[in-house]
Amino acid sequence: MATEILMPKLGLTMTEGTVEHWFVNEGDEVQAGDAVAEISSEKLTSEVVAPESGTIIKIVAQVGDVVPSKAPIAYIGKPGEQIGSPTPSAGAPEPKAVKTAAANEPAKTESKKKDDGERIFITPIARKMAKELGIDIRNVVGTGGNGRITRLDILRYQASMESPAKDRAPSASAVSYGAGLAGLRKTIAQRMMRSVQTTAQVTNHRKVDITELMKFRDEIKSKVKDPLVHNELSINTLLTKAVVLALKDTPDMNAWYHNGEYIRVEEVHIGMATAVEDGLVVPVIQNAHLMSLSQLGAAIKKVTTEARQGTLDGSLYSGSTFTITNLGGYEIEYFTPILNTPEVGILGVGAIQKELALEDGEVVEKLKLPLSLTYDHQIIDGAPAAEFLGKIADYLQDPYRLLL
């Protein structure tokens, strides 16, 4: 039966070696202890000797091949013997030889991977998606059990790949932003830092009287017979509609600025900042300018719900032209939202406030909505930004225009 000549393991750290030179050819006779090949590992070179006397019947590793330690590089046997020829004494050689030969390939790939660090855990679907999208999974941070890369990690990674903001950051700083953080937290850290480092952000604050808007809501609610199931009259939907209309009136604000290029975008794609289990994402309502109130309400509900459930399509995590972020649910009035670059504007929405006002000498109750508009002063100046906010206010104060 054939005897294997193995790649030696010289020391604890050696996992593989390279065949540098063969001193013998197939068919040569060798004595036990004869040097047959020279191999090298990372640290040293060494000779490989024949473990027993016989004929070299097969050389399986050529010069330059990298072979794992303890894997065969050649076989010694009787002249004419096949590695696979079964011998009655031991049924093993064939399967063994086949097995080791087959093991060679995966072993090689594995050693390659080791250069890059540890084994990567990834779910089968995530692996297929990464392959389809051309994503190098070594760059993806896994958030599943055991650090496993899941479908959601690929979707979010895809979104960060597609975001033009990424190109904008100097590559050196990109490495340090988010250092020590993992997963979505790291992405958020990087995006926020890139945003504040590359833009000139100013925030305008003002309150908008929405007393009429609330009356308008109640009136419609009382007149529509079917239950309104699409959130068409939620404050968020009405406000988004006002923003969309104001953006159509103000093309300068519905724009991207990155890589020295300022692009006004024809379509209005609204990003809706949404808190999710492990951070914040900005799902996108595409083509919001084409939507009726009920379509808009349904779309907002759909993308934010799907983002929270982790079922949102990967393409809807980026591509917005203007973002809305709402902290009204937390009783916040004003804040200074950070631009979702490469956008040039973001609107922060606060909690509705009850205020007293004088009207024709009478004290009346007014409902006021605090708004915070952050804009990139590189592109937009203070007065046009104020005008833009004014347009949003006009639509909210004259709510029937939202239906037109």
Add this chain to the structure above:
Amino acid sequence: MKSFDVLIIGAGPGGYVAAEEAAQLGNSVAVIERNAVGGCCLNVGCIPSKAYLQYSRWLSAVQALNKNGISVAVNQIDFPSVVRRKNKIISTLQSGIHMTFKRNGIHYITGEAKHVEGKIFEVNGERYYGKHVLLATGGAPFIPDIPGLSDIDYLTTNTFFDMETLPNRLAIIGGGVIGVELAYAMKSFGTDVTIIEAAPDILLTVDPDARSIVKEKLQSMGIKIIVEASVQKVKKGSVLLSDEEIPFDRLLVATGRKQNLEIPMAMGLELDERKQFVKVNEYYETSMKNVYAVGDLIGGHTLAHAASAEGVKAVRAINGKKERPVSPYSIPRPLFIDPEVSEFGMSEEEARKKGYDVIVEKMPFSFNGRAICANETEGFVKIISETRYREILGAVIVGPDAADLIHQILAVREAEGTVDELANTVFAHPTVSELIQETAKRIMKHQ
């Protein structure tokens, strides 16, 4: 007034599982229950019906023996002893829950919770406050408005299992999962059973291929099934339909369930558009801050295991560990007759509507060696997948131990595995599970 981190109302599968999770996360926990611990599932639902259906299995094994060379006679069905066994199973499981409560330091309060204000409740004159409140009050049998029904003595699932004598004739109004399971169990005991269903078919929520096998089975046993029935009136001893009269000794009304909304209403919680369920967000929090709701109360798949899964997630959210909600596609939906049925995920139609390039493969158990040996070849494995990643979108199994088998596919799906992993797993031969692999391999052949 006693105060707890988490105050849970309802000790069914939603409440008691959540209580254990909360205690293990270090919360002080109290559970209030007005009936018996375990809720409907343990006391008048899943468990007692399975206790009865076990007899159906044993009895059908006797029939199989008689048809296959060994003659055995069933001499007597001692129904009171069947009922006693069922009660013993319930009390075993109840004491298991009590043990769990004790071990985890969970405070168990028996009595009806009345809402006082905010997050304060009163039980038997004592007040309890929860920093967080979890409502898991479940539901009760829905009784339709049928003329004459209130004048007679009818059964619901709440009272059905108290029945001590086998009726000769049982009429069941309602051909849903509960109605069908109980029809099957009672027919096995020798009762004449009629299922009366107003809809165009029984088991409308079940996969159509599975439904037709089940229906055929029920009819072959001699269960009478009337669909599109128009119940005119009910009187003592018979149900009057528009064209026939169905006589009965006992009448079971199993026409769905309604939610126990007394407490949510008293608390002024927001309901859904149809005023049927409590509205919650992705973390199971209601319109009132720090008040959560799970299970039958919030709709979706109103099944015990869905309630438990939701309860655990709600408690984790309470403890600052927000998780994505339970996906409706991840809830298995079993039907425990013979052959068993279980399914999860999307139907073929639903998958197409969602835009998937759908692949469906279905293989019958009549191809499976083990099923043939077991004389259980009715049924099939169906997997709904798609061409892009061969994702597992849904599955239906009808056949031996289907309710258990389905988890093989579901677990792969939950680990984000695909049909490839099912096809490439080595299955032991001969097993019924092999049919899952066969079906997966069929899907692999699509390009």
